[in-house]
Amino acid sequence: MPRRADTLVRVDQERSDAAVVAAIAAGDRRAFETLYHRHARMLMVRLHRRCGDPELVDTALQDTFLAVWRSAGTYRDTGGEVGAWLWTIALRKLIDQLRRRPAPSPAATLPEPEPLPAPGTRAHELLGRLPAELHDVVRAVYLDGLTTAEAAVLLGIPQGTVKSRLARARSVLQEDLR
């Protein structure tokens, strides 16, 4: 199996992600496998930073790629990264899974914190100054673009808490920017 995967990746190596997605939209199964081999591992690792339950992560990943197969045609190549597009889908699929299960404890859902945005950037610097519980919320809402309701499901805290932590984060950041 891994051998076959390597061959596939090699065959499609020079195709850009956007070209691969276009081929998937046209029903190309090999292109689909290429996309999977390029991104699935990273998506799994990132999903695991948000959720410690392997079963939920597996299902979310499966749902992500099934959605990609069905909706590859809706991807618009506007210079945005395919990886980012996949991550938005994956995160929403994970939230769908979390919604279906009884609320897990936040500790179980966050086995290790996601690394901060690239060091040296302004975002990195600012987020680094926030207490941990605040930057999880900021990341979910501002960086991942989730609604407060979705962030609440993902973090396993009430929506009201998300809102109040956001407000606190905003005031801390405003203080810093002044």
Next chain:
Amino acid sequence: MTAPTLHLDGIVVRLAERFTLTVDSLTVGPGITVVQGANGSGKSTLLRLLATVVAPDAGRITVAGRVVADRADRTDRADRADRADAAAIDAALLATRRSLGYLPQHDSVPPRLRVFDHVDLVAVMRELGTDPRSRRAMVHRALVAVGMDDLGAERCGRLSGGQRRRVALAAALAGRPSLLVLDEPDASLDADQLTGLTRALTERAGDATIVVATHHAAWSTTLHPAQTVQLHEGQVRRAA
């Protein structure tokens, strides 16, 4: 799942059309066993016996040391010991079927069903997978193994004979059963497909007991069978 060994002892199967299969003693497995013989020599009856589809009228069959059929000393005493024995046989039969993949000689693919659905339905009856998704992943792998995965949504009735044969084979291979009983799996396959079949079977031969009935002597040697069983007019003639 280790490859089971099957023992047949004093077997008699009487079929309606004045045909009787007798097997005094036969041991099958592990690895590949090829069953050869002319039409009407009893190949299919022997395979249906091994696939627990037809019961012997006399004799005893054990699979992996457990009795799945015992008509040797059947008397009419319906005492308690006898009934306990029946329960043990039922349990052994169930265990055997859980690890069994069977390909009948006749076309077993309903024309109305779609390729994926047929294999999936057999997978449901074989109780494969812990949940629907993992079961369907097994179905997918089996379809890949016979090269039919991209025809999953096709109606079986629209396939060629060779394609239908491969769909039926996928239904037997799904879930990697440790006992495979395949009645003429080579029927209506072309040369390329035959090579694929050889590859699929030899790949499984390491950890499974595989019984293959075929007319095709030249092809069967490419399987490098552990043993070959010759049947003639309902009698076993064994060969190396």
Next chain:
Amino acid sequence: MIPDLDARLAHNLDVVMAGIDAPPRSRFERLLLRARVPEPTARLVAATPTLRIAWFVSVAVVLLFASSAGDTTWDDAGRLAVLLTLAPLVPVVGVALAYGSGADRAHEVSLAAPLSGLRLVLLRTATVLAASAALTLLGVLLAPSAGWLRLAWLLPAAATTATTLAIGTRLGMRTAAGVVGTAWIMLVVAIAQTAGDAAAPFRATGQLVALAVAALATVVLVTGRRHLEHWDGR
């Protein structure tokens, strides 16, 4: 690091590819799933062989009845009696067609599978029964008002179906269906003629007898389940 990541990646790809290979589930199957029927059961039920034939037979009976409604040579009671006599035969025909090697090419494969033969037979019977009952109920709505008598085929249908299954485990479903069907028609005609009332077999006494027969046949079926756990594929 995440344990078994490679194995899980491979498995997840298989699941995804299965989702792409597989045809969409039929509307009937999706309906069953929405009704919280367990997925494997929904698969088995939706794929019951000749479910369509059962539907067609039911439609034929209903149509026959509906068309006879315009026939002035029959009175209402006569028409009702025909419906009541035919309706219990629909599931019997369905069962005969839905089980056995003639109907189902995969019959031998199902014999070699661990799924209980009794469970398979009951599932398929229930499916055929539900399908034909739904349609016959429609036909009943067309029936001239005759109070509860319009539903008087329900218990007889249960009795004929259960008897067919009980006999069928020993003699084969087709033979059993033939025997039960013939016996049923002869019985109804005999009772009706003796009583001089076409609806006589369906009144209270008949219903009680039907209930008793259905119960008895069910007991025979369940105690004789070993016959269904196969070794019968010859």
